[in-house]
Amino acid sequence: MxxxxxxxxxxxxxxxxxxxxxxxxxxxxxxxxxxxxxxxxxxxxxxxxxxxxxxxxxxxxxxxxxxxxxxxxxxxxxxxxxxxxxxxxxxxxxxxxxxxxxxxxxxxxxxxxxxxxxxxxxxxxxxLHWCPSLINTRRLLQAGAIGNIFYVETDYWHGVDDWYGGWDWAITKAEGGSSFLFGGCHAIDAARWLTGLDIVEVAAYGGGWDKRYEYPPTVVGIVKYSNGAIGKISSSVDIVAPYQFNIDILGDEGAIRDNKLWSRPLAPASSDWAEFPAILPDSGDVEHHPxxxxxxxxxxxxxxxxxxxxxIEDAVNTHEASLAMDMSAEQGGATIKLPFRD
Ligand SMILES: NC(=O)c1ccc[n+]([C@@H]2O[C@H](COP(=O)([O-])OP(=O)(O)OC[C@H]3O[C@@H](n4cnc5c(N)ncnc54)[C@H](OP(=O)(O)O)[C@@H]3O)[C@@H](O)[C@H]2O)c1
Known part of the structure; x- marks a missing residue:
């Protein structure tokens, strides 16, 4: 062209x-x-x-x-x-x-x-697919650095309290949706993209303290992945602290915690975690996003x-899981199976 x-x-x-x-x-x-x-x-x-x-x-x-x-x-x-x-x-x-x-x-x-x-x-x-630290993590997982994955945990914690004055739409159910739809879908997407796994089951609870949101601003879900792995994904838009995006992935040959790796196949004689210095997903400001x-x-x-x-096709599972989090939380932690539709 x-x-x-x-x-x-x-x-x-x-x-x-x-x-x-x-x-x-x-x-x-x-x-x-x-x-x-x-x-x-x-x-x-x-x-x-x-x-x-x-x-x-x-x-x-x-x-x-x-x-x-x-x-x-x-x-x-x-x-x-x-x-x-x-x-x-x-x-x-x-x-x-x-x-x-x-x-x-x-x-x-x-x-x-x-x-x-x-x-x-x-x-x-x-x-976040273009965040340097996540690019490293995905590459390490694809290279088999921690073996077969059996646990995946991600958290999107972004207290938007100070600046949602201009975002009247985002705190409503009708226009913002929910904590997971507004922000936590990043954590669901990251768990899926890093591991190549889909989410097949969700059970969640809603909470948080900020009553200005029409939905529970903090939601946490236990999830099951398509390979049988289990894990936890949370979304908080009322955390009172700087932005945090946590990633913990456990495999039968090692583990990854954010940009730190413990790998039996790659470094069996290590005495501590190996750190991969890279830009982390540690800011909610769009000017810092790639x-x-x-x-x-x-x-x-x-x-x-x-x-x-x-x-859009790939994002269907992320959105199904986000909506399943909300449905489950509304039903006090009921188990919801995915996909909803073919
Ligand atoms: N990927 C990310 O990390 C990321 C980060 C931030 C936001 N987002 C997403 O991006 C989208 C926009 O977010 P934003 O933060 O840019 O929002 P925003 O600052 O409120 O901007 C949205 C713009 O859309 C226009 N608009 C058109 N119809 C509107 C309506 N019915 N009500 C209100 N505004 C209307 C408004 O322009 P006028 O001034 O012309 O009215 C407004 O400036 C959201 O879906 C949000 O979730 C994604």
């Missing part, structure tokens, strides 16, 4: 600037349009990110009707993702969908089916006509 890929952004808020900056840095892309509910928001984002020549839209249908547009990032509040993603697929546009992709099961499958039908390329915003990796990835998928391993 010799011409540049025409790119658009929809929803010009906090995360949109990072998508825009990443597209601006990719030599195969030209940002042709920015769309948002308010014209001034779209214009601000375009100008701030150096895309001042982009066409400004306030109507999503007009954005999708723009012939120059081949790829878009959907960065609107979460309750809008399904209808906007389905419309993008039907218009034949490739898209990056911010997480969560849907707030209910019908939405998850509607998106999956629309993307299957249209055959467009997609990436769901699990940006969006360039995510955007370069969808561009590569389009240019090379390959499917992403973090596309």
């Amino acid at each position: 010799s011409e540049k890929i025409g790119v658009g952004i929809h929803g010009a808020g906090w995360v949109a600037d990072e998508h825009l900056n990443a597209y601006m840095a990719n030599p195969h892309c030209e940002v042709v349009a920015v769309c948002s509910r308010k014209e001034e928001s779209a214009r601000r984002a375009a100008e701030q990110c150096g895309a001042a020549n982009a066409t400004i839209y306030t109507d999503y249908e007009q954005l999708l009707a723009d012939d120059r547009l081949q790829l878009l990032s959907i960065c609107t509040p979460s309750h809008l993702h399904v209808q906007e993603g389905v419309a993008a697929a039907q218009a034949g546009k490739h898209f990056v969908m911010e997480k969560p992709m849907a707030l209910d099961l019908d939405g998850v499958y509607a998106l999956r089916d629309a993307v299957r039908e249209a055959g467009v390329k997609t990436v769901v915003g699990f940006v 969006f360039e990796g995510e955007i370069n990835h969808i561009v590569d998928c389009i240019l090379n006509d390959v499917e992403s391993d973090v596309n």
